[in-house]
Structure formats: structure tokens, C-alpha cells
Amino acid sequence: MLEQRILQHFADSADLKYQAAQVLARPISQAVQAVLACVTSGGKVLACGNGGSAADAQHFSAEFVGRFERERPELAAIALTTDSSILSAVANDYAWDRVFSKQVRALGQSGDVLLALSTSGNSANVIAAIEAAHEREMTVVALTGRGGGRIGSLLRETDVHICVPHERTARIQEVHILAIHCICDGVDAQLLGEQDPNP
Numbered sequence: 224m225l226e227q228r229i230l231q232h233f234a235d236s237a238d239l240k241y242q243a244a245q246v247l248a249r250p251i252s253q254a255v256q257a258v259l260a261c262v263t264s265g266g267k268v269l270a271c272g273n274g275g276s277a278a279d280a281q282h283f284s285a286e287f288v289g290r291f292e293r294e295r296p297e298l299a300a301i302a303l304t305t306d307s308s309i310l311s312a313v314a315n316d317y318a319w320d321r322v323f324s325k326q327v328r329a330l331g332q333s334g335d336v337l338l339a340l341s342t343s344g345n346s347a348n349v350i351a352a353i354e355a356a357h358e359r360e361m362t363v364v365a366l367t368g369r370g371g372g373r374i375g376s377l378l379r380e381t382d383v384h385i386c387v388p389h390e391r392t393a394r395i396q397e398v399h400i401l402a403i404h405c406i407c408d409g410v411d412a413q414l415l416g417e418q419d420p421n422p
């Protein structure tokens with residue numbers, strides 16, 4: 224019974240990944256170009272999301288600042304989910320909705336990228352961060368699901384939308400982390416050449 228449930232999770236996740244590859248290859252490659260143009264011209268990536276997506280934002284930043292699979296120069300990325308003093312002060316003094324947008328206004332500059340993660344596309348603090356990024360003339364790379372929610376209708380033509388075609392949060396998150404690894408690999412391939420790190 225329990226093993227059957229586990230088998231079903233693996234099967235559903237694998238099916239979605241096969242299906243989503245067709246839809247997402249283009250926006251993921253657009254995300255690679257956007258992020259590469261940003262970091263090679265002195266810009267930085269700010270990343271945000273809630274819960275599992277906060278972990279994804281940090282996972283992405285760790286691979287940019289540290290490394291993904293190959294040695295390369297450090298790339299500028301900051302997760303906006305980690306400074307508990309900023310998060311608690313802004314949530315306490317203003318509202319939880321503003322914990323990311325105030326950091327985007329403080330740190331964001333024209334040419335930077337906001338990596339915005341929300342499986343529903345409806346988290347108010349991520350929406351406010353996107354609005355702040357637009358004010359700062361940043362490009363937004365949004366990772367969403369469930370049709371994109373409110374974030375889908377907020378994005379501009381110059382932004383990138385990686386919208387996982389699924390309704391379930393866990394499945395969407397599993398594709399988000401795959402997309403993040405594809406972005407890291409794509410940036411490395413553009414910077415270092417296409418050699419396979421694990422031949």
C-alpha cells in the first residue's frame with residue numbers, strides 16, 4: 224500500500240518531467256540567456272519564494288556563488304529568504320507581503336534579474352517583489368505552475384515565464400528544481416563550453 228503510493232509519486236513525477244520538457248525547453252533557454260547577460264555585465268540575480276520555493280531560491284544562489292558541477296568564476300546571486308532580521312523587521316513593522324519587495328528596492332538595479340518562485344503564482348510577497356523589480360528595470364524570471372496565477376498576468380514581454388503545466392505543488396516544485404539545474408548547467412555551458420562534466 225505504502226510502496227504503491229511511493230511508486231505512484233515516482234511515476235507521476237517522471238511523467239510530468241517528460242511532458243513539461245517539451246513546453247519548458249524554450250523558456251528555460253531564455254532564462255539562461257537572461258541570467259547570463261545579467262551576470263556577465265556586472266549584474267546580480269536576486270531570488271525569492273516561500274517554503275519549498277525559499278529553499279529553491281537558496282539552492283540556486285548556492286550554485287551560482289559556489290559552483291554547480293564545474294569550476295568557474297563566482298557568479299553574483301543573493302537569496303532574499305535568509306536574513307531573519309530583515310524578514311522579521313519588515314514583517315513586524317510593515318507586512319509579510321513586503322519582505323521581498325523592500326529588499327528588491329534596496330538592492331536591485333537596472334540590468335539585474337529577479338528569480339521569482341511561486342507554484343501557485345499567487346503569493347503576495349512574490350507578486351510585490353516582481354512589481355518592485357519592474358520599478359527597478361530588472362528582468363524577471365518567474366517559475367510558477369497552475370497556469371501562472373496572478374504572476375502570469377503581471378509579467379512583461381521582456382520577462383521569462385517558466386510555468387509548469389500541473390496543479391499539484393509538490394510536482395511543480397520537482398520540476399522547478401530541475402529547471403534551476405538546467406539554468407545552472409546552461410550558464411556553465413555558455414561560459415566554459417559544452418563538455419559533459421560527468422563523461
Ligand SMILES: O=C(CO)[C@@H](O)[C@H](O)[C@H](O)[C@H](O)COP(=O)(O)O
Nearest residue numbers: 273274275276341342343346392393
Ligand atoms: O514545500 C511546500 C509544499 O511542497 C510548502 O512549504 C510550500 O512551499 C508553501 O506552502 C508555500 O507557501 C507555497 O507558496 P507558493 O508556491 O504558492 O508561492
Ligand SMILES: [Zn+2]
Nearest residue numbers: 275392393396
Ligand atoms: Zn515541499
